[in-house]
Every structure is written in C-alpha cells, then in structure tokens.
Amino acid sequence: MDVIQTNSLTKTYDGKGGISDVTLSVGEGIVYGFLGPNGSGKSTFVRTLLGLLQPTSGEGYILGEPIGTTKSREQVGYLPELFRYPDWLTGKQLLESHADLCKIPVRQRNKRIEEVIELVGMTGRDNGRISGFSKGMSQRIGLACAILNDPKVIFLDEPTSALDPIGRKDVRDLMVYLRDQGKTVFLNSHLLYEVESVCDHVSIVHQGEMIAQGPWRELMMTEAQVEIVTEGSISAPFPPFITDYQKGKAEEGRTRWVVQLETEKDIPKILHHLSSRHIDVYEVKPINPHLEDVFMHWVNRKKESAYVDNQ
Amino acid sequence: MWTISKLTFKEIVSKRIFMITIVMTLIFLALYGTAIYFAGKEGAEVGDGGQGTEAILLQQFVSSQLLGVGLYFSSFITALLAILSSVSTISGEVSSHQIDTWLMRPISRSQFVLGKFMGLAFLMIAYAVCLFFSIILLHQGIGTDWMALNLQPMQLIKAVSVFAIQPFVLIAFGLLLSTRMTTLNAGIVSIMLYGAAFIGGFIEQFGALVEKTSLVNIGIIMSLVFPIDSMYRKMTILLFDTADNPLSLAQGGMFTSISTPGNVMVWYAVLYGVVAVILAIYSFKNRDV
Structure with missing residues (x-):
C-alpha cells in the first residue's frame, strides 16, 4: 500500500x-x-x-x-x-x-x-x-x-x-x-x-x-561517465552514443580517457566499438555522478523543455 | 481538547506577566484593605453614633462607594488580563510556528480552539471570582460594623456570576480576533472596544440621571456592541439593589448604577460569548497556519 x-x-x-x-x-x-x-x-x-x-x-x-x-x-x-x-x-x-x-x-x-x-x-x-x-x-x-x-x-x-x-x-x-x-x-x-x-x-x-x-x-542514470585506459588513441569518427570525451594523462603508452555516454546501457557498446577498432582496453571504470550533477541535469532539462514550449 | 486546556492554563500561569499581575493584585488588596480599615474607623466616629438619618446616608454612601471602587478596579484588571492573555493565544503560536506540532496531532481545529478557550476561561473566571470575594471579604470584614453592608448570600452568588461573565466575553472575543489578526491588532481592537464600552456605560448612567433617553440609548447600543460595562452595572444592581432608586447614583457615586441592564442583557452577553467562540472555531477551521 x-x-x-x-x-x-x-x-x-x-x-x-x-x-x-x-x-x-x-x-x-x-x-x-x-x-x-x-x-x-x-x-x-x-x-x-x-x-x-x-x-x-x-x-x-x-x-x-x-x-x-x-x-x-x-x-x-x-x-x-x-x-x-x-x-x-x-x-x-x-x-x-x-x-x-x-x-x-x-x-x-x-x-x-x-x-x-x-x-x-x-x-x-x-x-x-x-x-x-x-x-x-x-x-x-x-x-x-x-x-x-x-x-x-x-x-x-x-x-x-x-x-x-x-x-x-x-x-x-x-x-x-x-x-x-x-x-x-x-x-x-x-x-x-x-x-x-x-x-x-x-x-x-x-x-x-x-x-x-x-x-x-x-x-542517477541520466548520463553515464566512464573512465577508460587504452593503449593508443581513440580517434574520430565516434559512434553517436559518445556525447563527449576528455583525454587524461598518458603513461607508458597507455592513455586515460573520461568518456561521456548517453546512458549507462552504452558501456558495453563502447567496449564493443573499441575492440572492433582493435584498440586494447586495460581498464573500464564507471564514474558515479554527484547528486549536484543529477540535480542540475534535471533542472536544465526542465528549463530546456520550458524554452521549447515557449518557442 | 483537555490537553490543550491544561497546556494553555499552565502557559498563562508560567508567564511573568501573570506573576506580576498576582503580585500587583496582592498589593492592591493590601492597600484597599488599609483604606477600608481607616475609612470604617473614621466613619464610625462621624455623626450621631451612626443613628441619625444623616449618618445612615453617609454610611450608605461611603460604604457602597468604596465597595464599588474596589469592584470596578477588580473588573478593570480582570478585563486587562483577559484581553492580554486571549489576543495572543492563537496568533502568537501561528506566527512562531509553535502551533504546527500541536495541530499535526490527531486533534481537530475545533478541539484546539475549544481547548484554548476552556483553559483561558477557567483561569480568568477563577481569578475574577477570587478577586470579587477578596474585595467583599475585605470590605465586610476589615471595615468594622460601620462599613459592612447588608449583603445576602444569594445576592453575592448572583453578583459574582454576572461579574464572571466579563472575562468570559472578553476571552471569547479575544480568541475570535486571535484566529484572524496579529496579536497587536487584536489587542488594539479589544482594548478600544473595552474603552468604548466603559465610556458608553458612563454616558448611559449620566443619561439616566438627567433623564435623557438619547444618552441612555447610546449606552445601550454600546452595550449591545460590547456587553462588558453593562455586566458590571448589572452586578452592582444585584449587589446594592439600587435599581430605580433615585438616590442610587448619589449613594454609589459613578461606580454603581442607576440605569438598569435587564436580565435579557445578561443572557445576551452569555450568547455573545458563545457566538464568539463558535465564530472563532469556524474562522480557524480552514485557515492556513
């Protein structure tokens, strides 16, 4: 009840x-x-x-x-x-x-x-x-x-x-x-x-x-962020589910990336994508978003929809 | 409801203003008793040993006037205490949000208002009755035989019952205002109406003395608007039995009555208080707190 x-x-x-x-x-x-x-x-x-x-x-x-x-x-x-x-x-x-x-x-x-x-x-x-x-x-x-x-x-x-x-x-x-x-x-x-x-x-x-x-x-599953460690570089073209990425530090030929995905469900897809391009993956770690980020995501989404409605 | 009554009662008693009022009341009673004692002592020595017509008139005048003064002042401080304690009873709790944790309990708004009313009314009526009998006891006991008036038990019971209607009406009215107004506004409205009723009462008495109907009518209208002074006047009629006596105002001065409020006015005042409580319940029932 x-x-x-x-x-x-x-x-x-x-x-x-x-x-x-x-x-x-x-x-x-x-x-x-x-x-x-x-x-x-x-x-x-x-x-x-x-x-x-x-x-x-x-x-x-x-x-x-x-x-x-x-x-x-x-x-x-x-x-x-x-x-x-x-x-x-x-x-x-x-x-x-x-x-x-x-x-x-x-x-x-x-x-x-x-x-x-x-x-x-x-x-x-x-x-x-x-x-x-x-x-x-x-x-x-x-x-x-x-x-x-x-x-x-x-x-x-x-x-x-x-x-x-x-x-x-x-x-x-x-x-x-x-x-x-x-x-x-x-x-x-x-x-x-x-x-x-x-x-x-x-x-x-x-x-x-x-x-x-x-x-x-x-x-919390508004947008998923993963930290990936690869050998070599990730380069364009990117599949559509990758919305953003940042290159981190590179050590001993391995590079750390923070990749923004549309949803958490896209994590297996990115692994599939990287392996299809013969990029070796050493580490994949989901990053839990902070509540601030989630809160602001929903607030911004509401504002955007209000803006669209007004248009 | 009884929990709210109990809390209201305890809250007033715990307030500093109540303790100050009690101390000031005791000081007033001590002064009054002293005055009565010396007035009785001096009065007995005046005139033909209290036997002549002039001496009897003097005794009646001084004695009833002094009792009237004591009761008028008692009525005044009871009224002030009733007004000051009732006008903040709900508005004060609403503005401080203290009311939230009481009202979220499984009690209805009407039980809350009634509880507040019962607690306040019980305390103030008890105070008024104690004060009334304190004055009577001092007057009849300390002022020697010369000062004592012939007061019958039934006269006293009737008079004190009417005397207690004053705090009853004032608390009901103050509570009604407190459900809608801030403490300050409710206090101002109550005190102004009390003052207007007080002046209306004097105008009525004066009108009756000089036989001016228009002045009497002004007093009656004021009594209908706020039946406080008329209850004091009715109480003096019951106590001094001065109604329709051309000498009564001269006997009792301005503190007794010549224009007689009828029994209907007593019932009107009671009904006025009851209606005010019902309106307070209705007014508070759906308001946001």
Whole structure:
C-alpha cells in the first residue's frame, strides 16, 4: 500500500509561489527524499499533507486517509523546519503533552518517552527547560516528539539544519534505523549529500514544480561517465552514443580517457566499438555522478523543455 | 481538547506577566484593605453614633462607594488580563510556528480552539471570582460594623456570576480576533472596544440621571456592541439593589448604577460569548497556519 499518495496536489498563495501539481506515491519502508533548493515549495508540500495548509486543488492521502482529516494524522510524526516548542516546558513535559495528544496509554508512556529520549541522544538532558536548550538540543527533542507515537510515516523537514556533524550523522543513522523498522521517512532537504546518503527514492522540486522522481539509482542514470585506459588513441569518427570525451594523462603508452555516454546501457557498446577498432582496453571504470550533477541535469532539462514550449 | 486546556492554563500561569499581575493584585488588596480599615474607623466616629438619618446616608454612601471602587478596579484588571492573555493565544503560536506540532496531532481545529478557550476561561473566571470575594471579604470584614453592608448570600452568588461573565466575553472575543489578526491588532481592537464600552456605560448612567433617553440609548447600543460595562452595572444592581432608586447614583457615586441592564442583557452577553467562540472555531477551521 502507498503510505503517501497525491494527485495533482497544489498549494499556492494567491496564485503565486507554493507548489503545483504534485503527483507522487511513496511506498512503505523507504526513505523518500524530497529534494530542492530553498524556497522551492518543499515545506509547503509537507505542511499541506499535514493539514496545516489547505490545498488549492488536487488531493492527497496518508495511509489511505484523505489529508486534512484527524485520521490521516494518527500514525504520523513530524519535525518542522522552523521547530519551536513551548520554552516554559521541560523536554520531558513536552513529550508527555504529545503523548497525551497521541493517546499513548499511561502505562506505556514513561517507557516510550525514555526510549525516544535515548534514541535522539538526549538522555539526562530531558529534564531541563526548553528555554535553556541549544538549537541542536531543540531539534533533537523535536525528533523525539516526531517518533514518540511510533508512527508509520515520519516527515522530517530539514532535520539536520541545527546540528553539528556528529548530530547529522546521528540523524542519518536514525533515518536508516527507522527504515529498517519498516517506517517510511519523508525527508525534505536541500542538502544533496544528505539525500544521497540515505534516500531510496527521490523527487526533485524546483520553483514549485516537481521536475523528476523515481528510484535514486534510476534518476542517477541520466548520463553515464566512464573512465577508460587504452593503449593508443581513440580517434574520430565516434559512434553517436559518445556525447563527449576528455583525454587524461598518458603513461607508458597507455592513455586515460573520461568518456561521456548517453546512458549507462552504452558501456558495453563502447567496449564493443573499441575492440572492433582493435584498440586494447586495460581498464573500464564507471564514474558515479554527484547528486549536484543529477540535480542540475534535471533542472536544465526542465528549463530546456520550458524554452521549447515557449518557442 | 483537555490537553490543550491544561497546556494553555499552565502557559498563562508560567508567564511573568501573570506573576506580576498576582503580585500587583496582592498589593492592591493590601492597600484597599488599609483604606477600608481607616475609612470604617473614621466613619464610625462621624455623626450621631451612626443613628441619625444623616449618618445612615453617609454610611450608605461611603460604604457602597468604596465597595464599588474596589469592584470596578477588580473588573478593570480582570478585563486587562483577559484581553492580554486571549489576543495572543492563537496568533502568537501561528506566527512562531509553535502551533504546527500541536495541530499535526490527531486533534481537530475545533478541539484546539475549544481547548484554548476552556483553559483561558477557567483561569480568568477563577481569578475574577477570587478577586470579587477578596474585595467583599475585605470590605465586610476589615471595615468594622460601620462599613459592612447588608449583603445576602444569594445576592453575592448572583453578583459574582454576572461579574464572571466579563472575562468570559472578553476571552471569547479575544480568541475570535486571535484566529484572524496579529496579536497587536487584536489587542488594539479589544482594548478600544473595552474603552468604548466603559465610556458608553458612563454616558448611559449620566443619561439616566438627567433623564435623557438619547444618552441612555447610546449606552445601550454600546452595550449591545460590547456587553462588558453593562455586566458590571448589572452586578452592582444585584449587589446594592439600587435599581430605580433615585438616590442610587448619589449613594454609589459613578461606580454603581442607576440605569438598569435587564436580565435579557445578561443572557445576551452569555450568547455573545458563545457566538464568539463558535465564530472563532469556524474562522480557524480552514485557515492556513
């Protein structure tokens, strides 16, 4: 079953900004990355799913329940980007209040609170007032709130924005842990490495539009780059699937090349091509593209198609 | 809903402004008690041992006036506290995004608004009732026999019930504004309306004294727009039983009433508060936060 499903979900502010026409399905037990630069509409999308914003059009479901209903939020956790908690409460009191709202049975409450406090690395610091917490501690207690009710789906909106490198790693480990527990994590982030390191599926959003989505590995196969070591030179004419190439350093008669192919499927073809021209190949190594490159590829592709449409 | 009520109650209590109000209230009560004590002591020595007509009139005037002053000031600080605590209750949380983590829980918007209202109303009504009885106790207990008025238990119950309607209406109205306006705007609108109701009340009393219907009508219209001062006036009627008494304004000064708000006005004020809460729920139901 799809944990999250939206059909043309749109939220705009007086016809401007926000996010438009998002159709996606998020399966169970994955970390789903919602990737885009600041101001691209990621938070608007999550806040619309959680009923904090009213959709302008379209529809959405969480665990089969229409968004905006209390039922749709029963098994959901959320860490907002702009996390702010009542500073007159202690960390533990905050969790107790949320446990009340989630109707966690009194007998299980303390045990569960202790568990989540330990999971987010706040043991021994939960009895302090939130007013005395650093931003990182507030974000950690926010994470504890988000997972307190053992939700099936957890929305994390820029969950590492206030954390140091150790804290960021802790959160990435926590996301993997939650996924391994069968939970679905919907990660909003503009940090490419964060998405790259934990996400199974990714949507790329730009200027309020979703421009690509799919399994991370498939999205990465936009263009394939291979590093090839040959004896002798590669020379024209080139087959059409080679879109670009760069000559690297030559040592002991062997030359290193970085060749750009249309897709990953063209790797066997280039080997075939080189052997047909009697060029000895000593090494072929695929180069994984960086998320930046993938992101920019999809952004540029969207811009090009928009340009063609306008023409 | 009760969790939100509990949190709202605790939040107000934890605020510094509430602690300051409590300390200032205690100072006010101490000053009031001192004034009552000396007024009672001095008053008993004036006149023919309190037996002559002049002495009785003086006792009635001073005693009811001092009780009226105490209750008017109590009404004023209760109103200010009710306004200041209610106008920020939703708008403040929306602007800080603190509301996000509450509203994403499986509670409806109406439960959230009602929870806020219950927490605030319970606290402010409790404060108003405590203040009311503190004034009565000081007046009747410290001011010697000369100062004491003949107040029956039923009179007190009725009067305090009407006195408590004021914070009820103010909180409901403040909450309604808070669902749509910023804290500052909602505060300005509430305080201006409170001031207008206050002035309308005096105009009505003056109109009744000089028998000018147009002035009385201005006061009535103002009471319909914001039924706060009329509740104070009704409370004094119930307490001093001065309605239709030509001496009542002279007896009680400007802090008691000569123009009588009817029982319908009491029900109108209650209905006004209930409608304001319903409108607050409706207004907040579909708004973006």
